[in-house]
Each structure stands twice: as structure tokens, then as C-alpha cells.
Amino acid sequence: MIVFGRAGFSLCTLQHNMNRLYDSSRSIPYLMPKPPMDLTETPINSRKVFDGELLHVYQDQARLPDGKVKVREYITHPGAVVIIPLLDNGELVLERQHRYPLHRDFYELPAGKIDPGEDPLLCAQRELLEETGYTAASWRYLATLHPCIGYSDERLIYYFAQELSFQGANLDEGEHLEIFTLTLATALEWVKTGKITDNKSVSGLFWAEKVLREEW
Numbered sequence: 001m002i003v004f005g006r007a008g009f010s011l012c013t014l015q016h017n018m019n020r021l022y023d024s025s026r027s028i029p030y031l032m033p034k035p036p037m038d039l040t041e042t043p044i045n046s047r048k049v050f051d052g053e054l055l056h057v058y059q060d061q062a063r064l065p066d067g068k069v070k071v072r073e074y075i076t077h078p079g080a081v082v083i084i085p086l087l088d089n090g091e092l093v094l095e096r097q098h099r100y101p102l103h104r105d106f107y108e109l110p111a112g113k114i115d116p117g118e119d120p121l122l123c124a125q126r127e128l129l130e131e132t133g134y135t136a137a138s139w140r141y142l143a144t145l146h147p148c149i150g151y152s153d154e155r156l157i158y159y160f161a162q163e164l165s166f167q168g169a170n171l172d173e174g175e176h177l178e179i180f181t182l183t184l185a186t187a188l189e190w191v192k193t194g195k196i197t198d199n200k201s202v203s204g205l206f207w208a209e210k211v212l213r214e215e216w
Contacts, residue, residue: 039065041072049073054113077154081124082111082200084142084208085134085161091181092208093132093164094201098176107190109201111156124159132179133169136161142207142216147199156200160211184208 041062050057056076061069085093095108112127114120121139129135142158171177182190187205190196196205210216 037065041065041070044069054078073151075152075154077152078116079114079120079155079157080111080200081114081120081127082109082156082158082204083124083128083161084109084158084204084211085128085132085136085164086208086212087164087181091183092187092205093134094180094182094187095131096178096180106198107196107201108198109204111200114157120157121159124157124161128161129167130170130172131175131177133166134161134164135167137163137165140211142211145200145203156203158204158207160208184212 041064044061044063046058046060048056049059054077058074058076060072060074062072063069087093093110095110096105097108098104099106110128110131112123112131114123121141124139125135138161140160140162142160145156145158146154147156148154169177169179184205187196188209191202191205196202207216
């Protein structure tokens with residue numbers, strides 16, 4: 001046993017304490033408070049500071065759990081769907097499009113904004129047809145992600161689409177895309193090398209890998 005100073009602190013003691021913090025056989029750390037702390041932040045008032053075609057920016061005053069009041073700024077977003085379209089030959093349908101905020105082209109999975117009151121699956125079917133020209137006979141919901149929880153309520157709903165048939169694209173006004181196909185292995189290599197950096201697409205490609213391995 002190695003001892004440090006008069007306190008008699010040892011590496012064994014340190015390891016014992018670390019083991020108490022988390023037991024891999026349990027899903028909850030030993031020292032988590034029970035019941036959990038109430039971390040709710042309660043809105044006091046809200047002010048819309050920007051009202052755009054897509055994004056709406058709010059500045060709220062919120063009461064924190066300790067009673068203090070802080071300003072919270074956030075963007076509301078209608079949410080979007082992300083589609084992972086798999087052709088019968090095992091290739092994925094992807095898009096290349098220019099993204100103005102970063103002034104560069106990106107390689108992405110098909111995706112689109114959910115219209116008010118629109119069912120997410122119907123939105124996914126609509127967006128796949130409009131952007132790529134494909135319809136799919138088989139649809140599978142995968143998951144919902146919140147990509148920017150620090151400043152927006154945006155949600156991304158993922159679907160896996162198979163049994164594709166090409167019908168012809170019908171892009172929205174102002175939308176310019178190049179559609180291409182790629183193997184999953186190549187797409188993942190593009191992620192590794194930084195050629196694909198769009199977060200929704202990176203997440204979707206990792207999900208595609210799990211689905212095809214029957215791990216999801």
C-alpha cells in the first residue's frame with residue numbers, strides 16, 4: 001500500500017471511493033441524490049425579439065431552482081425529419097447542397113422541416129419525394145434527437161426508408177440540390193476524414209450501420 005502524508009490516504013482508498021461512485025452493474029451512480037434535485041427553471045415572462053420566416057428568437061426571464069432570476073435566450077423551430085434511404089443495391093441516397101451560413105457545400109441525408117400540424121412520417125415521405133424523387137414502401141422510425149438543447153427546441157425525427165422507387169423530384173422554390181448514391185462504408189469513411197460533418201447526417205449514418213447490423 002502506498003501512503004501519502006499524515007492523513008494516511010492510499011491508492012487503495014482512492015480506488016475504493018471511485019468504485020463507490022459508480023458500479024458498472026448498476027445504471028445509477030451510488031451517490032446520486034434520492035429523490036433527485038428539482039432543476040426546473042420557471043418562465044416569468046417572455047419577449048419575442050426576432051420573428052423570421054423560419055426562426056423565432058425569444059428572450060425570457062426565468063426563475064432558477066435557487067430562486068434567482070436569469071435571462072434565457074432561445075430559438076423556436078418547427079422540427080424536422082431526417083431520412084436514411086437505402087436502395088436495393090445497398091447504397092444510400094444522399095444530397096449535396098450549399099449551406100449559406102457557412103458558405104460552403106455539404107453532403108447530407110435528405111431532411112426537411114415539419115409543417116404546422118403535419119404528421120412527421122407524412123413529412124418524411126413528402127420530403128423524400130420532393131428532394132430526391134424517390135418513394136419508399138418500407139418505413140421505420142428510429143429515434144428523435146434534440147441537436148441544440150442549449151439554445152433551441154428543435155427536434156430531429158429519424159426514419160429508415162427501404163424498397164425505394166424513383167418517381168422524379170419536385171424541389172421547393174429556392175432549393176438547389178445534387179442527388180447521388182454512396183455505399184455506407186464510403187459514407188462512414190467520409191465522416192472519418194471530415195468530408196461529411198453535418199451532425200444530423202453523421203448521426204443518421206451511424207444509425208444506418210446499427211440497423212444493417214441488426215443492432216437497433
